Amino acid sequence: MRWCVVTYLVILCSILEIQSRTSERSPFKGKLSANDEELQQEMKNYQMQLDLLKEEAQDIRSKLSAILENKPSVNQHIDEPTEIHTGVTNEIEGFFHSRHRRAIDSSANNLQNTISSNAGSNECYLCPAGPAGKQGPRGWTGLPGITGRDGERGPKGDKGNAGEPGRPGRDGRDGRDGSCSGDDMQITTETPTTPASTQSNRSVSGAVYTRWGRSTCPDTSQLVYEGFAAGSYFNNKGGSVEILCLPNTPLYSYKMAGRQDVRSPLFRLEYHTSAFPPFNSLRDHDMPCVVCMAPLRHSKILVPARNICPTPEWTHEYSGYLHSAKKNYFRTETICIDVSSEALPGTSGNVNGALVTPVEYRCQPPPQCNEYQDGFELTCAICTL
Secondary structure, eight states: OHHHHHHHHHHHHHHHHHHHHHHHTOOSOEEOOTTOHHHHHHHHHHHHHHHHHHHHHHHHHHHHHHHHHHOGGGGGTOHHHHHHHHHHHHHHHHHHHHHHHHHHHHHHTTOTTEEOOTTSSSOOSSSOOOOOOOOOOOOOOOOOOOOOOOOOOOOOOOOOOOOOOOOOOOOOOOOOOEESTTOSOEEOOOOOOOOHHHHTTSOOOEEEEEEETOSSOOTTSEEEEEEEEEEOOTTOSSSOSOOEEEESSOOOSSOOSSOOTTSOOOEEEEEOOOSOGGGGGGTTOBOEEEEEEEETOOOEEEEETOSSOSSTTSEEEEEEEEEEOOTTSOOOOOEEEETTOOOOTTOOSOOOSEEEEEOEEOOOTTTTSTTOOTTEEOEEEEEEO
8 A cells, every 4th residue: 555655756756857847948939930840749759658647647546546445444544645635636636627627728729739828828837837928909890780770850951142143144035016995006025135245244145256357246245266267288289177266366385486288287267259249359368256255145047048947936146158278169058158258457468268259049941940039149147046
């Protein structure tokens, strides 16, 4: 029996020594690195020795228990060994219970081949508990909540301030013919006009048109800008058929000095009229132009072959004659030149450039001509609504 007690104590000391060596051989913290293979093997050897000692301790414990049970009288003489047996048994059970609990925790956290330390996040089964770790990072922002229910309707608010006056309305249509007291006298109304002076200080929209041959707008419209007519050279194949009203003062951005052959040239537009009284004095002179806006009107038309507007609802801006390129020149667009046209001062020289001449209608006898006359120059009118 003494031999069992002594052996038991020797095994306990061996366990404690192996435990001490294991602690001394573990200077690292957390997971072992791949470079510590030799140390890992040594740790496995210690583990095997601990398992063998555990088995031997269990065997001696069983034998000792059997001896004590078979010889009750001996208990009176071995109080001290029994206390040693009990203390050693509790120590070993507590030691292996802690190792078993540690192995379960490590397996649950996928932390194999790890040795805990005070600086780690796991509890050390051989060392006192370390200080609490730092506070973890802030979690993700949660998803927005669902939209709440509509609240109750609030009380009626105070009456707001009066708004700004609205824009003037469009001109009304002419009234129907009427009679007074049964008499045959008729009362008619005229289409009102909007003088430019009454609208000059207002920011309003309107119909925009070009008045060819003049440098001022009619009283029914406002001036946008004035300039001169320009187009492509009369016998150039290239260029544009469109006739432009260029402002008197240009603004350039990027520019290259000198004439470039790869450009599309523009020239001033000349009256090229012969033997036609309204324009006889204007031949070979350059043509002025002006861009106008008819306030509060949003449509504009050129009426060919007539010098009045289609209906009284339309406002007559100006009238004149249709002009375009001569038949053996390259084409241009057809424009309506004011019957009271003017010439740009100091432009009487015949330098050609862009040229236009009156348009005449040609037809064969009826039914082609109908109301038209063969060879008559065609009038035109510019109207807005």
